[in-house]
Amino acid sequence: EADIYQTPRYLVIGTGKKITLECSQTMGHDKMYWYQQDPGMELHLIHYSYGVNSTEKGDLSSESTVSRIRTEHFPLTLESARPSHTSQYLCASSRNGLNEKLFFGSGTQLSVL
Amino acid sequence: QKEVEQDPGPLSVPEGAIVSLNCTYSNSAFQYFMWYRQYSRKGPELLMYTYSSGNKEDGRFTAQVDKSSKYISLFIRDSQPSDSATYLCAPTGFQKLVFGTGTRLLVSP
Numbered sequence: 001e002a003d004i005y006q007t008p009r010y011l012v013i014g015t016g017k018k019i020t021l022e023c024s025q026t027m028g029h030d031k032m033y034w035y036q037q038d039p040g041m042e043l044h045l046i047h048y049s050y051g052v053n054s055t056e057k058g059d060l061s062s063e064s065t066v067s068r069i070r071t072e073h074f075p076l077t078l079e080s081a082r083p084s085h086t087s088q089y090l091c092a093s094s095r096n097g098l099n100e101k102l103f104f105g106s107g108t109q110l111s112v113l
Numbered sequence: 114q115k116e117v118e119q120d121p122g123p124l125s126v127p128e129g130a131i132v133s134l135n136c137t138y139s140n141s142a143f144q145y146f147m148w149y150r151q152y153s154r155k156g157p158e159l160l161m162y163t164y165s166s167g168n169k170e171d172g173r174f175t176a177q178v179d180k181s182s183k184y185i186s187l188f189i190r191d192s193q194p195s196d197s198a199t200y201l202c203a204p205t206g207f208q209k210l211v212f213g214t215g216t217r218l219l220v221s222p
Contacts, residue, residue, distance in 0.1 A: 042211075104156030
């Protein structure tokens, strides 16, 4: 079982609120990722990090931001949530090296009203 | 054109059936080929991992890669209701990992 945790599992909030989705892993992985997944659609990479103080934007443009102050922690923040942000957000981590497998958390299902 | 094409299903089969799940991809740089399984309301988990062309077997699961036709398959023998999930193919190469949309499989008892 993967040691990567996401909180909250479900979040329903109103438009304009600031939210932070938490992701923590205890495997000591340097690489961490945030994916966005809508029903019946592909996983889209929105942010990734190769280590502390390293963050990069992914393939899909996102209004969210991330930080990586500690190896084990990779939170995602939305300053002002909108209904278009409604989606499932999945956090993942992997070891260094090429083509390493990803370990995923259980996801946060975000609904913005 | 999407880099990875996968029929979203759903694919409904009776228990005990042999299941074939397929993907095509367009990027010839992909060298490693993964299959992830995702249960409802869970994150994906790695199921199979193969390198280059050929077959790899693990219990009831067989992954097959044909790089010449850019075609990836996952076979499930003696399918069980517990196999009901979404299966995502994920070819990767040079640190680029792309997920298919996933095929939803339903195995009825």
